[in-house]
Amino acid sequence: MTVGNMERAELFDAGSKGRGLRAAKELNTGEVIFSEPSFAAVVFDSLATQVCHSCFRHQANLHRCAQCKFAHYCDRTCQTACWNEHKQECGAIKKLGSAPSENIRLAARVLWRMHKDTGIASDSQLISVDQLQEHVADLAAEDFKQLRADVHKFLQYWSYGTRQHSVDYISHIFGIIKCNGFTLSDQRGLQAVGVGLFPNLCLVNHDCWPNCTVILNHGNQSAVSSALHSQRRIELRALGKIPEGEELTVSYVDFLNLSADRQKKLKERFHFDCTCEHCSKHIKDDLMTAVADSKPSVDKVKEVTAFSKESLEKIEKSRVERDYNEVLKLCYECLQKQENVLADTNLYKLRVLSIASEVLSYQRSFAKAADYAHRMVEGYRKLYHPNNAQLGMAIMRAGVTHWHAGQIEEGHSLICQAYRILMVTHGPNHAITKDLEGMRTQTEMELKMFKQNKAAYQTMRDAALKH
Secondary structure, three states, rough: OOOOOOOEEEEEEOOOHHEEEEEEEEEEEOOEEEEOOOOOOEHHHHOOOOOOOOHHHEOOOOEOOOOOOOOOEOOHHHHHHHHHHHHHHHHHHHHHHOOOOOOOOOHHHHHHHHHOOOOOOOOOOOHHHHOOOOOOHHHHHHHHHHHHHHHHHHHHHEEEEEEEOOHHHHHHHHHHHHOOOOOEEOOOOOOOOEEEOOOOHHHHEEEOOOOEEEEEEEEEOOOOHHHHHHHHEEEEOEOOOEEOOOOOEEEOOOOOHHHHHHHHHHHHHOOOOOOOHHHHHOOHHHHOOOEEEOOOOOOHHHHHHHHHHHHHHHHHHOOOOOHHHHHHHHHHHHHHHHHEEEEOHHHHHHHHHOOOHHHHHOOOOOHHHHHHHHHHHHHHHHOOOOHHHHHHHHHHHHHHHHHHHOOOHHHHHHHHHHHHHHHHHHHOOOOHHHHHHHHHHHHHHEEEEHHHHHHHHHHHHHHHHOO
């Protein structure tokens, strides 16, 4: 579909939720409902030299803008594609002497774009950027203090001829960004690398068990002819069949939290009370807090839960310090305590299993990592929507771990399962899906070899691992 095509979605009054989007026709599983280029987007400060400021791909050996010496690009093609976005920014950074924080850079890019396109960048954009929801009046005292500091720094940075804006209007733009900013991930979906504003996406309301998902398509600048290049954009995709007239929803938070915790996060960040079915009926909360079949005492469960909370804080501290041996030691202690007390769907156990599997894979202890990954995925399956992107990514990682552990049958099976999910959530042309397709082909070939001659397969695998 063409970028910006809104034939499949229409704006409507969603009652207490305000504006919303609904299906203008029946939609199929995996269908792209609409795609939308960012109105404005910036790379995070911490990754400014590691991520392309045009396509948001994580790359080595990026080329630096010779003028401002701040922006970095894959190559001349990406730099040229981004010049309209970067032109005013480039001059402002040179004038100030250094680049301000990402919030200030994004607010400036939004205002420069609004001056150029009056807040509506295309015929398919349903709402002007400055009409988007903001909750400046509802900010906590500390957040309001930060907003004021950002506005002050913005005024030092901003330059657009004689065009100036009031403090209230700039605060309004910062409020819109705080409420509606969409986190952008790198091309492998492994790391959050930036933040952007997508006006039509901002109209899609939240549900903890949504019927849509949103992914970033990084576009394609590699074709020889620039006419075949495609821009960076988000894609809203249907997770299942959606009948005409049904509201389109996405989840603003990870489902893997208790309903009360999701509601708290949503209230703090987006200033609304979630009344979706899964929150109202506390659906799956019982599984997320489940205890082992051995039915341990209430006191024992409280003790192990408190120990798990404390352990996870220590684990996170050791992860930040890159003390991976300490991370594993803490994980093993915690899992031992949880044994026969917490069920494998309990959030505390799942968090420890996930970290242990990830660190063991990093240390190339694949057999042990595969065991933990298997238990983690089985827990996730009982909690997540069957077409949830995070479930697909977790199954993919588990599949790769089993493959590297020499468990080719299980590895291939998991990779195929992940591929089916990501074909829905990411589509066939996304970098992650293409990677997965390559893995699926490779594991299928290895599985045939394994079934024909296990000894020959083992010899081939051992030789490959030595390299």
